[in-house]
Amino acid sequence: EADIYQTPRYLVIGTGKKITLECSQTMGHDKMYWYQQDPGMELHLIHYSYGVNSTEKGDLSSESTVSRIRTEHFPLTLESARPSHTSQYLCASSEGDRHHPAFFGPGTRLTVL
């Protein structure tokens, strides 16, 4: 079944740790996105990718980095987590043009102590 997956769903870590949030999609979509969402708030784009080896920063400044080595995989990495990184991170993917909606994963809720 075509879908988009995120792991872990919940993560609690200490300050200074390096973490990677995983995102994979089996829909064959070229475009992938990472959004950050604080509780009860709107979504802010932090990274996007048009395809393999293509990554760009989004509208919201983020200390995270991403990579796109395979079409289906778009991991997000924080080299040194801080309490200000506590948030929900949503991964999404979409087909070629603006007429197609984005499909979202279930999200990773990150808490940095």
Added chain:
Amino acid sequence: AQSVTQLDSHVSVSEGTPVLLRCNYSSSYSPSLFWYVQHPNKGLQLLLKYTSAATLVKGINGFEAEFKKSETSFHLTKPSAHMSDAAEYFCVVNSGTYKYIFGTGTRLKVLA
């Protein structure tokens, strides 16, 4: 430039009464518009989309939305609210760039 304004941050309705969630957009080009729903601790689910075909769009779970270019609006409606409709709803615009621009969301509360 493109943007989305959701006019109500919170809406409360009684079960069985109509739902109206309001969305206005701004776009330099002919937009594609979407409504998503987010239940607590869940990801976003697509309710419906407008992509320049019929202006009245039907979605899942009995929701529909009407695209009105003259009013730059894309309001979401449902004839009869159900308890399971309680959630956060996001209006989204895409005018041809990589960006899906999200509104600030409307929290729908359904009263028994």
